[in-house]
Amino acid sequence: MKITVFGTGYVGLVQAATLAELGHDVMCVDINHAKINQLNDGIIPFFEPGLDQLVERNKLAHRLSFSLNPKECIEFADILFIAVGTPSYEDGSADLSAIETVAKTIGNYINGYKLIINKSTVPVGTVDLVKNTILETLAENASSYVQAMNSNDKLASILNRDKIEFDVISNPEFLKEGTAVIDSLHPERIIIGSNSKKALSIMRKLYHSFTKKGIPILEMDVRSAELTKYAANCMLATKISFINEMARLAELLGADIDAIKAGIASDSRIGPSFIDAGCGYGGSCFPKDIQCLINKAKEHQFFPHLLTAIEAVNSEQKTLLVDRVLNYYGHDISGKHFAIWGLSFKPETDDIRNSPSLTVINSICKLGATCTAFDPVAITNSKQYFANNQQVTFAESKELALIDADALIICTDWQQFYEINFDILKTSLTEPVIFDGRNLFSLADAIAQNITYISIGRKPVYRKEQYLNQIKKDSA
Known part of the structure; x- marks a missing residue:
């Protein structure tokens, strides 16, 4: 099939490369000249494991190309995917201006039947918006043609355009940054929202290679498909905020959140996914989608108590590490210098949007501290974000970030951070103190290494010297 994908971000580029890998002819179109030039030069504008090889392989096979010409791309394709960004306004509602722009562009250049597929995460009712905008x-x-008409040829053109048919459907994505290529090539399910028999028939052909492998297609009405995407992300965010609230309670009651997780994860109704206590979720999806759904609910005079609580718990959780740091240093960190491990909101991505690390760094800088940060892939984006902040510097390795720091703060659970040389840590830091927002190490290791280790949902571990001093204070 001939396919055009509008947008070359995380969703659009991964979707385009996947469809090309399945054997379809795919063109990507974007208004960003720099991004299209990069892609034509073989440069992927963001980090996503495996995507560079997938794109290059299909470019060489002439199944994947990139263009700045929407007219050419629309006329080329039978199927048009919309995968452009939908950022949030301050009130949490979705900015659909890019979606509307694409819809108007399709209306300007449509030259026959097109199946228009909304892949972007959008509020319920957006498929109707796209359809009405095209009409x-x-x-x-x-x-305009009628007013300017002075020939029979133009009249014929108008009559032909009046006969143009198209369908607009919902086919939401369920990709995770860091595993987006795997998720796209091996989806757990495919959701299609449409009441058009023609559109559904085309979609079944499009995804035939998936259904042959037993991957289910769930067909439903458009609005249910649109809401399913939000429901999925909000459910996952709920699990994260729930375990984080349990972690706070565990600390107060003298329990251990790791043991609690093991206890509830063994229940098949709950499972182990998305119940790791930490310093909060970030990224471009969960925060945006929850805020958008809250806003949509309020538009209908419904107050979403649970969604509001999920967001509130996460906001508090992102400040938890800073509170721990302040408590440890007697609420004065002016002049202190910290090592930061992890800048991306999760491992295997360079995306720092809404990352807990940004909350931590901005907070400690406002309180007069400085920091040196390291991340395996998110340094470039972070340098741009902190370009005007002289209190933030960056290191080329996790070990170099430790040098002369007063303590280590861990914000992201990159795999390489699990492997730590405690001897290097103890000789590099002015005091062997770790504030761990991802619970990377066991309490037993911290005790054996005689370091101060403050994590989430578990008892803090103090060095023997500090412990003895505290006993003396308590008995005085």
């Missing part, structure tokens, strides 16, 4: 654009263009 309005067609009507406006027809009116």
Whole structure:
């Protein structure tokens, strides 16, 4: 099949490369000249494991190409995917301006039946918005042609355009940054929202290679498909905020959140996914989607108590590490210098949007501290974000970040951070103190290494010297 994908971000580029890998002919179109030039030069504009090889392989096979010309791409394809960004306004509602722009562009250049697939995460009702925008654009263009008409050829053109048919459907993505290529090539399910028999028939053919492998296609109405995407992300965010609230309670009651996780994860109704206590979730999906759904609920005079609580718990959790640091240093960290491990909101991505690390770094800098940060892939994005902050510097390795720091703060659970040389840590830091927002190490290791180790949902571990001093204070 011939396919055009509007947008070359995480969703659009991964979707395009996957469809090309399945054997389809795919064109990607974007208004960002720099991004299209990069892609044509073989440069992927963001980090996603395996994506560079997938793109290069299909470019060489002439199944994947990149363009700045929407007219060419629309006329080329039978299927048009919309995968552009939908950022949030301050009130949490989704900015659909890019979606509307694509819809108007399709209305301007549509030249026959097109199946238009909304892949972006959008509020319920957006498929209707896209359809109406295309129809309005067609009507406006027809009116303009009539006014300017002075030949039978133009009249014929108008009549032909009036016969143009198209369908707009919902086919939400369920990709995780860091595993997006795997998720796209091996989806757990495919959701299609449409009441058009023609559109559903085309979609079944499009995803035939998946259904042959037993991957289910769930067909439903458009609005249910649109809401399913939000429901999925909000459910996952719920699990994260729940375990984080349990972690806070575990600390107060003298329990251990790791033991609690093991206890509840063994229940098949709960499972082990998304119940790791930590310093909060981030990224571009969970925060945006929860805020958007809260806003949509309020538009309908419904107050979403649970969604509001999920967001509140996460906001508090992202400040927890800073509170621990302040408590340890007697609420004065002016002049202190910290090592930061992890800048991306999760491992295997360079995405720092809404990352807990940004909350931590911004907070300690406001309180007069400085930091040296390391991340395996997110340094470039972080340098841009902190370009005007002279209190933040960056290291080329996790070990170099430790030098002369007063303590280590861990914000992201990159695999390499699990492997720590405690001897290097103890000789590099002015005091062997770790504030761990991802519970990377066992309490037994911290005790054996005689370091101060403050994590999430577990008892803090103090060096023997500190412990003895505390006993003396308590008995005085």
